[in-house]
Amino acid sequence: MPGGKRRDPGSASSLVSADVRAHNLGIVARYLAENGPSSRSQIAEGSGLTRGAVTVLASSLIEAAVVREAQPKYKAGKGRPIVPLELASDDVALLVLQLDADKATALLSSVAGDVLLRIAEPHGRPMGRPEMILDVLAATLGRALEASREMGRRVAELTIVAFAPVGGDPVEVLADTDLGWGRVDVVGGLRSRVAGIPEVVRLVGDVHVAAVAEQGFNPGIQDLCYVKSNSGIGGALIVDGKLVHGGFGLAGALGHLPVQPDGCECECGQIGCLVTVAGPDAVLIAAGMGEELHRDGLTSALAEFSRRVLVGEPVATAVWDDARVWIARSLQLVAVTLDPQLIVLGGYWSLLSESIGQSFAEQRKGFFAAGAGSAVRVVPGRLGDDAALLGALWQARDRYFAGPLEMKT
Amino acid sequence: MPGGKRRDPGSASSLVSADVRAHNLGIVARYLAENGPSSRSQIAEGSGLTRGAVTVLASSLIEAAVVREAQPKYKAGKGRPIVPLELASDDVALLVLQLDADKATALLSSVAGDVLLRIAEPHGRPMGRPEMILDVLAATLGRALEASREMGRRVAELTIVAFAPVGGDPVEVLADTDLGWGRVDVVGGLRSRVAGIPEVVRLVGDVHVAAVAEQGFNPGIQDLCYVKSNSGIGGALIVDGKLVHGGFGLAGALGHLPVQPDGCECECGQIGCLVTVAGPDAVLIAAGMGEELHRDGLTSALAEFSRRVLVGEPVATAVWDDARVWIARSLQLVAVTLDPQLIVLGGYWSLLSESIGQSFAEQRKGFFAAGAGSAVRVVPGRLGDDAALLGALWQARDRYFAGPLEMKT
DNA sequence: CTATATAATTCAAACCTTGAATTATCCGGA
DNA sequence: TCCGGATAATTCAAGGTTTGAATTATATAG
Incomplete structure (x- = not known):
């Protein structure tokens, strides 16, 4: 019984009919997942498969109870009415x-x-x-x-x-x-x-996974850098449409990017990590909001800080104007390294993304300004905490x- | 006549028998390219294909004159002698x-x-x-x-x-x-x-492409950063086994990593790029080797500079001790961002890789020292100018x- | 009630690999 | 010289898969 054969995932492995079928079954199922209930013809049209093939594939999926025929919607056209297929798997x-x-x-x-x-x-x-x-x-x-x-x-x-x-x-x-x-x-x-x-x-x-979600909401983007600040500063990278894990699973840990050569020591042991100059604690303390931090918790305190910056409160603004320069520098370091199409800001940075984008633009102003590389955009995350x-x-x-x-x- | 059908390379495309065949033909051909002349049985063994399948596939390749049967080598074993297959394509x-x-x-x-x-x-x-x-x-x-x-x-x-x-x-x-x-x-x-x-x-x-070559010489490495200095400083990244181009084709341009926040202006328009503090010109000028540079050309001058550093000549050593710290900082920035398994140094840096590795180790000393992330290695390129x-x-x-x-x- | 149009199915054909059986070729010993 | 053993390569029926044309199903419009 072929199909269950295990192969070395590293090198190129041989293909067989069953692989073709598995692949095409996946196409049909994913089509339904992405486009909602659809007729067999629609699936064929949209996936490149033949109508005949879709019929067979759908039969298998229906038999396996992964898919079922839905109620035929009220229809407008002339010919034989559509029989919508929808994902079943009710169990x-x-x-x-x-x-x-x-x-x-x-x-x-x-x-x-x-x-x-x-x-x-x-x-x-x-x-x-x-x-x-x-x-x-x-x-x-x-x-x-x-x-x-x-x-x-x-x-x-x-x-x-x-x-x-x-x-x-x-x-x-x-x-x-x-x-x-x-x-x-x-x-x-x-x-x-x-x-x-x-x-x-x-x-x-x-x-x-937040990066994956934000990529999904930005069609066509294959190279993306997601950076978020709430508790600490974290980041993730998507390169060529795929999430990057790195050799040891630590890729994208931008909070510990040593951005300030003569900075103070970070608890990670390095000098001048981004968190030491623009981390949530550092920012709140500098803005004199230690009390709010202890009383209301981190999330509330950061929301309040963001509010103050947006309304132009002097102390918070001054602190932020300093911090966002370091953030922008870090983003530029990543941008030079990876040349992403999009940088997405999450956490409370999404509220302040415009000002970060400004600093980034200044930081980047000179860099190959005439070339295509300047096309990278900085945008706030669209999915908030649910990303x-x-x-x-x-x-x-x-x-x-x-x-x-x-x-x- | 299927097989010539064009598909949208972005989304998942349907598979067909012909694709299976094309894929498996490629496996056989690549096996021969990588392992030299081999018998059909060896190919079957090494590729996971069946002996029968290899026979058929090989026939096609022979008919297409991509492969031919070579002279049967003198053999040792007992049974029917091997008929080695080798890549033909003599035209x-x-x-x-x-x-x-x-x-x-x-x-x-x-x-x-x-x-x-x-x-x-x-x-x-x-x-x-x-x-x-x-x-x-x-x-x-x-x-x-x-x-x-x-x-x-x-x-x-x-x-x-x-x-x-x-x-x-x-x-x-x-x-x-x-x-x-x-x-x-x-x-x-x-x-x-x-x-x-x-x-x-x-x-x-x-x-x-140099990065690709160096990866090939380091089996098992899927995440690699290649950095080279000769004329300028360039770099390339391999993530998950694949070369990274970036959204606009500029990924890996580490020479223009703005590593020194309060440095001097680079011709690219940024402040404190790596090339301004550790580029070949900067280093040679600082070492008082401007004359050699103009007289003998860049490559010779850098070779001479490397020699002086290796023998401990005071001026060159002092210059280099300063430069390699910035190089190491840049490498750490990339290492934090991408978490590669291996950093390969090319150009004249390959001669001085040990000292760069030392600076890198110091730079990295604290970073997640207890974690797996400290396993990244810095090595000189093995392929020299031919990489x-x-x-x-x-x-x-x-x-x-x-x-x-x-x-x- | 008929013509038309579209959806879905069916079926022979062509293609692929599998896996067992068969054939080919050489070695070693009697 | 001849024969058994061992390994390489081929053959062939069987079982998957999709294709593409023909067929069937089912609605609407006049």
Whole structure:
């Protein structure tokens, strides 16, 4: 029985008929996921497949209960009416679990993208204590799994959105230096706390999947740099349409870009990291907002800081005018290195993106000004806080459709 | 007649039997290119294809004269003797043309990788004059094409290795800012000077293809940063095994990384570019070697400078100790951004790679020291001045074998 | 009620690889 | 000289796949 053959993913591997079929099945399923209910002819038209082929492929998908025929909509045309196909998989769900500084969020979705359940559970636990954090995650996860069970849906895949870069092994370990977690086996820790966790579990960085989501909202963009500031400063890179992980999973950690050669020491050990000059704590302290920070928490304090800058409050403005120059310098360092088409700002920077864009333009003014390289744009993220959840969901959906029939076994 | 169908390369395209065959033909051809003459069984073993399939595929390739049966070597084993298959294509050649500051080089090669001809033509023309440079290139190209004709070989593909980043359009235009070329239609200029230029012409950056070559010599490395200094400072990035071009073709231009915030103005318009503090001219002038530079040329002067540093000559050493810190800082900026597995130093930096590595280690000492990210290594390039030529040749060969039968039409 | 138009299906044909069986070729020993 | 053993290469039926034309299905319009 071919098709289940394992191959070395590094070198070019031989192809076989079954691979063709799997690929084309994926095309049909993804077409439905992206374009909503569609007739077989529409799919054929839009995908380049033949109508006959689509018929056969659709039959397989229907038999596997991945797709079903929907109610024929009221129609206008002349000929035989359309029979819309839509994603079925009513017994399957995708689950995304995200941990923030102040809450844990669970998002349960159908493979078609419909949100089935959203839990946002506030917690007051200190982020620096892995065991307590895992308890919080486990509780939320348990509720989501239970809800899924009640709906009669099997969770095909669990994605855990981590608040920091994911270490070398992309599924097992979370290595966070900012919080001093070292290496923690998140998945193992959750398994020992909650029963019924699906086999397929992925651990992804929040900025990474957020970058994926923002790319999806900017059609045609293949090279993108996403930078976000909330708790700390994080970043992720998309090159040639694909997320960059780097050799050890740390690509895009722009918060620790040593931008200021004669700066002060960062807790990471380097000199003049971007976080030391433009990180949220540094900015709030410099703006004399330490009190708000302790009283209202980071997110509120940053929102208030942004407000003050936007209305032109002198102290905040002065602080920000200093900080955004360093941010712009960092962006230019990345821009020179990678030559992206787009730089997307997330977190509270999205509120202040215009001023960052100004600094960036000044910083970049000279650089090959006559060449095409000056076409890079700086824009605020369009998805706000949901970017990471959405990106994780899209990734999960894409993986699900990569082999729609294999996952049904 | 399917197979010739054009598809949208952006989105996922449907697959068909013919694609399977084309893919597997490519596997067989590439296997022979990489491993030399091999029997059908060896190919089957090494590629994952069935012996039966290899037989059929080989027949097609033999019929198309891409492959032929070689002389059966004297054998040791017991059973039926091996019939080695080797790449034929005796009527085809690949041509690479490279322009340096002091010479133009043409490399004519069989698709199997055998060098058929190598011309190195010194020229004293000023690099800043496109028309004169094109004359030089045209002369060398003409000689190479003529030689190929005499050998009875059709040049399937011409690759021009440019000494600077290639602009947005990856085949037509060379945009060099360091030399003030602006945008020059290199291919058009050559076509108007020389007859018989093949249809397929690619224009690539020297550091880009050099990076490809160095990656090939470091098996298993998928994320690599190649940095070279000779005339100026250039760099190229390989991410997930693939060369990065960036949105506008300028990725990896590390010479213009603004590493020194309070530095002096660069001719590119920015402040504190790496070239201003560690570029070849800056270093030679600071070391009091301006005279050697004018008398012996850049390459000789840099070789002499390297020698002085290696023997510990005080002035050169002092200059270098200052420069390599900035180089190391730049490398760390890239390392944080991209998290590569390997940083390869080319040009005269390869001679001084150890000292650069030292500075880099110090620079990096604190950074996530406990994490996996500290595993990046800095090594000298192994291929010297031929790296670019070799890389260009490998790329051309790979492209040739991507569709061995299509190219025979 | 008929003509028309569009959607979906069917089916022979062509293409691919698989995997077992068969043939080819050489070595070593009796 | 002859024969068994071993390995290489080929052959061939079988089972996938898509294609493309022909066919069937089902609506609307007049």
